[in-house]
Amino acid sequence: MLTEVRRPVPVAAPPQRRRRPWPTVALFLSPALFLFALLVLTPIVVAGYASFFNWNGFGAPSNFVGLENFRRLLADQIFVGDLRRTLLLVALSLGIQIPISLALAMLLNQPLRGRRVYRMLFFAPYVLSEVVTAVLFTMIFSPNQGLANHLTRLAGLGDLGATWLADPDTVMYSLFFVISWKYFGFHTILYLAGRQSIPPELHDAAAMDGAGPWQAFRHITLPLLGPTIRISVFLSVLGTIQLFDMVWVLTGGGPIRSSETLAVTMFQEGFKRFHVGYASAISMVIFLISVTFGLLYQRFVLRRDLEGAVTTMGDQR
Amino acid sequence: MTRMRSVALHTTSLVVGAAVVVPIIFGILGGFKDNGQLFTNPFGLPDPWLPGNYLDALRSTAFWQQATNSVVIAVVSTALVVGVGAMAAYIFARFAFPGREFLFTLFAVGLMFPFAVAILPLFVLLRGMGLLGNPLGVILPQVAFGLPITIVILRSFFRTIPAEVEESAVLDGCGPFRFFWRILLPMARPALGTVSVLAVVGSWNNYLLPLIVFNDSRWWTLPLGVQQFQSQYSADTARILAYVTLAMLPSLVCYALAERQLIGGLTSGLGKG
Numbered sequence: 001m002l003t004e005v006r007r008p009v010p011v012a013a014p015p016q017r018r019r020r021p022w023p024t025v026a027l028f029l030s031p032a033l034f035l036f037a038l039l040v041l042t043p044i045v046v047a048g049y050a051s052f053f054n055w056n057g058f059g060a061p062s063n064f065v066g067l068e069n070f071r072r073l074l075a076d077q078i079f080v081g082d083l084r085r086t087l088l089l090v091a092l093s094l095g096i097q098i099p100i101s102l103a104l105a106m107l108l109n110q111p112l113r114g115r116r117v118y119r120m121l122f123f124a125p126y127v128l129s130e131v132v133t134a135v136l137f138t139m140i141f142s143p144n145q146g147l148a149n150h151l152t153r154l155a156g157l158g159d160l161g162a163t164w165l166a167d168p169d170t171v172m173y174s175l176f177f178v179i180s181w182k183y184f185g186f187h188t189i190l191y192l193a194g195r196q197s198i199p200p201e202l203h204d205a206a207a208m209d210g211a212g213p214w215q216a217f218r219h220i221t222l223p224l225l226g227p228t229i230r231i232s233v234f235l236s237v238l239g240t241i242q243l244f245d246m247v248w249v250l251t252g253g254g255p256i257r258s259s260e261t262l263a264v265t266m267f268q269e270g271f272k273r274f275h276v277g278y279a280s281a282i283s284m285v286i287f288l289i290s291v292t293f294g295l296l297y298q299r300f301v302l303r304r305d306l307e308g309a310v311t312t313m314g315d316q317r
Numbered sequence: 318m319t320r321m322r323s324v325a326l327h328t329t330s331l332v333v334g335a336a337v338v339v340p341i342i343f344g345i346l347g348g349f350k351d352n353g354q355l356f357t358n359p360f361g362l363p364d365p366w367l368p369g370n371y372l373d374a375l376r377s378t379a380f381w382q383q384a385t386n387s388v389v390i391a392v393v394s395t396a397l398v399v400g401v402g403a404m405a406a407y408i409f410a411r412f413a414f415p416g417r418e419f420l421f422t423l424f425a426v427g428l429m430f431p432f433a434v435a436i437l438p439l440f441v442l443l444r445g446m447g448l449l450g451n452p453l454g455v456i457l458p459q460v461a462f463g464l465p466i467t468i469v470i471l472r473s474f475f476r477t478i479p480a481e482v483e484e485s486a487v488l489d490g491c492g493p494f495r496f497f498w499r500i501l502l503p504m505a506r507p508a509l510g511t512v513s514v515l516a517v518v519g520s521w522n523n524y525l526l527p528l529i530v531f532n533d534s535r536w537w538t539l540p541l542g543v544q545q546f547q548s549q550y551s552a553d554t555a556r557i558l559a560y561v562t563l564a565m566l567p568s569l570v571c572y573a574l575a576e577r578q579l580i581g582g583l584t585s586g587l588g589k590g
Contacts, residue, residue: 021412024493032405032464033420039461040427043435043442050438057441104333107326118330120576121337127572127579129522131540132565135547135557136344145355145554147343181340189584242431245524249544263433270437271529279437287434294429 044287050280057276069281079282082262088172089179089240097180098187098232102225105191106217119192122185130182134249137178141165168258171251175259179246183239187232194228195221230301234294241290262286341565348559355554370559379534380563383542390452390459390527390538391520398460398516399509402467407497409468410475411483421472427465432525435462440529454530455538459520467512470585474508475501514582521568539564 051069053061073079108119125133140147141164148164164174198221206216244263247253253260253268260268262282270279347355348370349363358364374380409421439458440449448454478501486496502509524540531537537545543564550556572579 021414025408025412025414028404028408028493028497029420031401032424032468035401035457035461036424036427036464039439039442039458040430040435040464041423043438044430046438046441047434057437104329107329110326112323112326112330114330118334121334123576123580124341124569124572125337126583127518127568128565129524129540129568131522131524131544132561132568135543135561136340136565138547139347139554139558139561140340140343142554145347145352145359147340147359150359181337185337186584189580193584238429242433244433245540249524249547263431266433266437267525271440276437276441283434283437286431290429290431290434291426295426 047280047283047287050277051284053277055277055280056274057270061277063277065277069278072278073281073285078257078260078265079262081257082260082265085172085259086241086243086261089176089243090237092173092176093179093236093240094233097176097184098229098236100180101184101187101232102191102229104184104188105195106221108188108192109195119189122188124185125182126186128182130245131249133178133182134246137181138165138250141174165251166255168255171255171259175247175250178250179243182246183236187236190228190232191225194225198224227302234297234302237293237297238290241293242286262289341569344558344562344565347555348562350555352553352555367555370556371563373556374560374563379537379542380560382535383537383539384567386452386536387521387538390455390536391517393452394456394459394463394520395513395516397456398463398467399513401460402464402512403471403502403505403509404497405464406468406471406475407501410472421468424465424468427462428469430462430465432462436525436529439526443530449530450533450536451530452536455523455526455536458526459523463516463519466515470512471505471508474505478504510578511582511585514579518579518583539567 050061052064052066054063054065054068055061104122108115108122112118139145141149143149143159143163143166149159152158164170202220202224203216206220211219242263243261244267247259247261247264248267251259253264263286266279266282266286269275269282343359346363349366349368350358351367354363354367405424409417409424435458443449443454443458446454448457482500482504483496486500491500521538522540523538524544527536527538527541531541534542534545543561546560547557
């Protein structure tokens with residue numbers, strides 16, 4: 001279709017389109033701009049606008065309440081709990097999941113028989129959807145036929161496994177387990193790729209100078225993996241802030257709302273209770289946390305790594 | 318020393334490998350058991366093998382309907398996001414005009430916009446446009462939210478193609494459209510593969526958007542179907558395991574067939590997801 005459109009190019013003239021690019025620019029750019037403006041930017045702006053109203057989602061936003069929704073949020077135990085739980089998941093991911101993924105990548109970098117098979121296995125859960133994963137683990141944690149409870153009985157711990165998802169004290173850790181099960185392989189593969197791009201001469205030289213494996217890891221591998229670690233942490237944190245599917249299917253936010261995340265609370269308020277204004281205020285909080293974190297992180301942490309990062313765009317031609 | 322080390326390495330890999338595989342195997346085998354077997358014989362092979370749950374699912378129109386819907390929505394979304402994204406990336410990569418950096422930054426910041434933030438107004442908007450219950454109500458927002466990563470990856474790839482290629486094409490009388498379609502896109506095949514993998518997987522696994530758009534089961538995708546099936550048969554674990562297994566099979570088969578391409582696609586760029 002596009003090939004049929006031809007424009008006469010003056011013979012022996014310098015390329016015209018550098019001087020008068022507008023028709024081409026407009027034609028090629030407008031579909032993307034239109035979709036992005038209509039379906040991404042507009043909804044976000046509308047969410048910001050709606051967060052100042054006590055609105056049920058029907059008709060135009062009415063009943064302006066100013067910052068009242070945000071004031072109520074701060075007093076809302078569920079919302080404050082959402083923030084606390086998000087922090088807990090971030091801490092667990094950075095403290096446990098990321099180090100384990102890194103260790104496994106180092107392991108897969110060793111000459112190990114079946115390395116390719118392990119690599120393939122570890123990444124497999126990442127291609128499954130969060131919904132399928134969550135339903136599978138709902139069954140695994142199910143009190144009667146579930147695998148978890150059989151395992152704890154086998155280990156002489158009684159029916160401990162029956163209540164992992166049903167007990168407010170353990171549900172977040174079970175959730176974290178399932179999240180890690182799905183995502184650790186992704187981080188491992190990232191680290192493995194990073195490790196393999198380090199020139200072998202560096203480790204050879206270190207070994208020749210008498211450095212042990214730990215010293216080599218500490219002083220060569222780790223610093224050179226810096227960019228990969230920073231990207232991996234970035235993705236992990238951003239993903240945790242926006243967590244929805246897994247929680248909604250695995251626990252529905254329960255028991256007694258003890259595993260809700262920001263997005264789940266937003267969904268409950270907006271789609272189940274029709275508190276659209278209030279839910280929009282939660283959306284805005286998710287938005288502000290994500291973008292603030294993202295921009296600060298790119299500005300201060302990723303600055304050295306990412307040519308073309310958002311905040312360094314000005315330096316580019 | 319090295320021998321002990323090697324044993325430790327193997328043991329660790331085996332344990333982690335088992336932790337990954339056991340839940341999946343539990344699902345596959347569990348589908349061949351009944352609930353009594355699941356209770357008395359959770360770890361062993363089914364005895365006897367009962368294919369009933371799988372056959373029921375495979376004979377139901379619902380499963381095939383959902384699988385077809387998932388495929389149709391993923392294919393159309395991917396074609397659109399790659400097409401529209403490539404056109405925009407071409408402009409951002411190879412044309413100079415005032416406001417370019419601002420517009421590109423807008424898209425790049427879009428990488429950090431979570432779906433969840435827009436979902437309520439999106440619902441209101443789609444309702445206003447009459448797109449609730451319509452596959453376009455899922456496809457178009459998916460395309461819009463997929464544009465940032467597509468444009469960022471393709472733009473950086475397009476920039477690596479030397480200017481001489483374009484100059485000589487122009488001297489031969491090649492306009493921008495021809496250049497884009499006949500020269501740039503064929504040269505960018507690896508990058509197009511990467512963004513397509515991201516788009517297909519993103520669409521295939523999407524849950525929140527179909528959840529609010531499709532009230533009626535006519536257009537339900539597999540994630541919605543699986544979740545619905547679970548709440549419908551909540552007491553029948555074996556039946557649910559069979560359905561979940563069937564739902565994860567397409568992803569696992571694609572992964573087994575195209576492991577390298579999938580890993581490459583999903584981990585390059587910012588690997589959103």
